[in-house]
Amino acid sequence: MAPLTHFSRLHAHRLTKRAGSLACFLLGAILWLHAAPIDDFVAQYEAIQKAPTDSKRLALSEQLSEAMVAHWNENALEENAAQLLSTHMGYASAGAGKDQLSIVSWNVELSNQTHAYGAVVIFHDKRGTQVVRPLRYKRPTALRPTLDAKARFTPKDWPGAVYYEVLIQEQGSRMVYTLLGWDGADNIRTRKIVETLSVSGTKLKFGVPIISAGRGSTKRYVLEYSDQVSAILQWREDLDMIVMDHLSPPSADLEGQTSYYGPDMSYDALVWKKNQWVLQEDVDVRDPKIQGPWNNPKRLRRRSRAQ
Numbered sequence: 657m658a659p660l661t662h663f664s665r666l667h668a669h670r671l672t673k674r675a676g677s678l679a680c681f682l683l684g685a686i687l688w689l690h691a692a693p694i695d696d697f698v699a700q701y702e703a704i705q706k707a708p709t710d711s712k713r714l715a716l717s718e719q720l721s722e723a724m725v726a727h728w729n730e731n732a733l734e735e736n737a738a739q740l741l742s743t744h745m746g747y748a749s750a751g752a753g754k755d756q757l758s759i760v761s762w763n764v765e766l767s768n769q770t771h772a773y774g775a776v777v778i779f780h781d782k783r784g785t786q787v788v789r790p791l792r793y794k795r796p797t798a799l800r801p802t803l804d805a806k807a808r809f810t811p812k813d814w815p816g817a818v819y820y821e822v823l824i825q826e827q828g829s830r831m832v833y834t835l836l837g838w839d840g841a842d843n844i845r846t847r848k849i850v851e852t853l854s855v856s857g858t859k860l861k862f863g864v865p866i867i868s869a870g871r872g873s874t875k876r877y878v879l880e881y882s883d884q885v886s887a888i889l890q891w892r893e894d895l896d897m898i899v900m901d902h903l904s905p906p907s908a909d910l911e912g913q914t915s916y917y918g919p920d921m922s923y924d925a926l927v928w929k930k931n932q933w934v935l936q937e938d939v940d941v942r943d944p945k946i947q948g949p950w951n952n953p954k955r956l957r958r959r960s961r962a963q
Contacts, residue, residue, distance in 0.1 A: 693723075693727045693731075694734060694736075694737060694740045694741060695740070696723070697720060697723065697724060697741065697760075698740065698741065698744045698745075700716065700719065700720045700723065701720060701744055701745050701762055702744070703716055704716045704717055704720065704762070704764055705765070709767075710766045710767050713764045713765075713766070713772075714764060714772060717762070717764045717772065717774040718774070720762070720774060721774045721775075721776060721790045722790070724760060724776040724788070724790075725776060725788050725789075725790050728776070728778055728786065728788040729788050732786060733758055733778050733786065737758070737760075741760055745760065745761065745762040745818070746759070746760065746761035746762060746775075746818035746819045746820055746837070746838075747759075747760050747761075747820075748819045748820055748821050748822040748835065748836075749822060750822035750823060750824040750833065751822075751824045751831070751833075753780075753784070754780040754781075754782070754784045755780075755824065755831050756779065756780065757777065757778070757779040757822060757824070757833055757853075757855065758777070758778045758779070758822075759775055759776070759777045759778070759819050759822065759835070760775060760776050760778075761773060761774065761775035761776075761791075761817065761818045761819050761837075762774050762775070762818060763818050763840060765840070768842075768843075769842060769843035770840070770841070770842050770843075771816070771839070771840035771841070772793050772795070772816065773791075773793045773814075773816035773817060773818065774790075774791070774793065775790070775791040775793075775814070775819070776788060776789070776790050776791070777789045777791065777811070777860060779855055779860075781857055781858050782857060787858050789811050789858075789860055790811065791811045791814040791816075792811060792812050792813070792814055793814055793815075793816040794809075794812075794813040794814060794815065794816075796815075802880075803815050803839065803847065803849065803876070803878055805874045805875060805876050805877065805878055806863075806874060806875060807863055807875065808861060808862065808863035808875065809861075809862040809863055810860070810861060810862070811860050814862065815862070816839065817835075817837030817838060817839045817847075817849050817851065818837055818838045818839075819835045819836065819837040819838075819851070820836060820837065820838065821835070821836035821890070821891050822834070822835055822836075823835075823836075823891060823898075825928055825931075827864075827866065827931045828931065830854070831855070832852065832853070832854055832864050832866060833852070833853040833854070833855070834850060834851070834852055834853070834866075834898075834933070835849075835850075835851040835852075835853060836848070836849070836850060836851075836889055836890065836891065836898070837849045837851055841880070841883075842883075843883060844882070844883050844915040845880055845881065845882065845883055845914055845915045846880075846881060846882070846883050846887075847878055847879060847880045847881075848878075848879045848887060848889040848900070849876060849877070849878050849879070849889075850867065850876055850877040850878075850889070850898060850926065850933070851863075851876050852864035852865075852866055852867065852875055852876060862875075862876075863875035863876060866931065866932045866933055867926065867932065867933045867935075868932050868933065868934045868935065869926075869933075869935040870935070873932065877926065877933075877935075879900060879901070879903060880903075880914040880917065881903050881914060881917040881918055881919075882914075882915055882916055882917055882918050883915070884918075885918040885919065886919075887900070887901040887903060887918070887919055888900060888901045888919070888923075889901075892925075892941075895925070895941070896927070896928075897925040897926060897927045897928075897936075897939070898925060898926040898927075898933070899923055899924075899925050899939070899941055900923065900924050900925065900926075901919035901920075901922075901923060901924075902919065902920055902922040902923060902924050902937070902938070903917040903918060903919060903920070904917060904918075904920045905917055906918070922938050923938070923939050923941045924936065924937045924938065924939060925939040
């Protein structure tokens with residue numbers, strides 16, 4: 657083989673450099689295409705918060721839900737979805753393979769300081785095929801003025817929340833999911849919620865009676881407290897329990913008026929025992945690093961308005 661001349665070596669070097677640049681470009685394009693839909697979702701969520709009217713915010717929320725369903729009906733859930741979405745809206749996931757369930761959720765603050773919600777659940781059917789279901793928020797009515805701890809809900813009449821944690825447990829031969837969520841309620845109260853969810857084929861049902869908190873079993877556990885304070889509801893893997901603030905009124909005459917309730921420096925917990933969550937009151941939480949895992953969207957919005 658003839659030796660390479662200076663020109664040949666220079667030409668080969670340029671070809672190699674161009675090939676390397678082309679490979680970098682193609683890799684960048686692939687990564688951009690991979691991330692672009694999620695970036696669009698973030699932009700759509702930000703547009704919801706900036707919209708001038710309630711009707712426009714609700715319409716944009718519906719469009720965001722439709723865009724997510726269309727995208728994940730055609731594409732596998734991205735590995736970086738949690739990283740890209742969790743700093744902007746609610747994102748939670750648990751399980752692996754066909755048992756994996758992920759939920760993206762967001763709030764829509766309305767002019768009367770109540771909230772509407774949107775969400776999309778991504779899970780798998782018995783064959784392992786990815787399924788995407790939108791959740792349709794149904795506002796409280798005179799017949800259902802508050803979140804009912806005893807009621808069952810479907811994706812068509814979902815009571816709404818922003819979920820920041822999903823836990824998965826085996827109950828006999830099936831998997832059940834427990835969601836930890838935030839509900840802005842109104843301008844005087846806030847809620848944190850332990851919600852239960854089951855999957856049967858391609859169907860979702862909210863409200864599995866697996867919480868024992870007093871008399872009999874209930875389908876969800878609700879902390880309702882003053883909008884002026886913060887309360888903890890979080891999964892503590894080191895303690896193997898869901899830890900929460902114990903809430904109480906500042907005086908006995910305000911008993912039952914949850915808009916005055918707040919943490920009293922003691923803690924309760926839900927512990928998984930015999931296929932159900934069992935309430936344990938006044939638990940000893942030794943770790944001083946307890947922190948609320950969810951930033952109150954109402955406070956964030958008020959701060960932005962004040963700027």
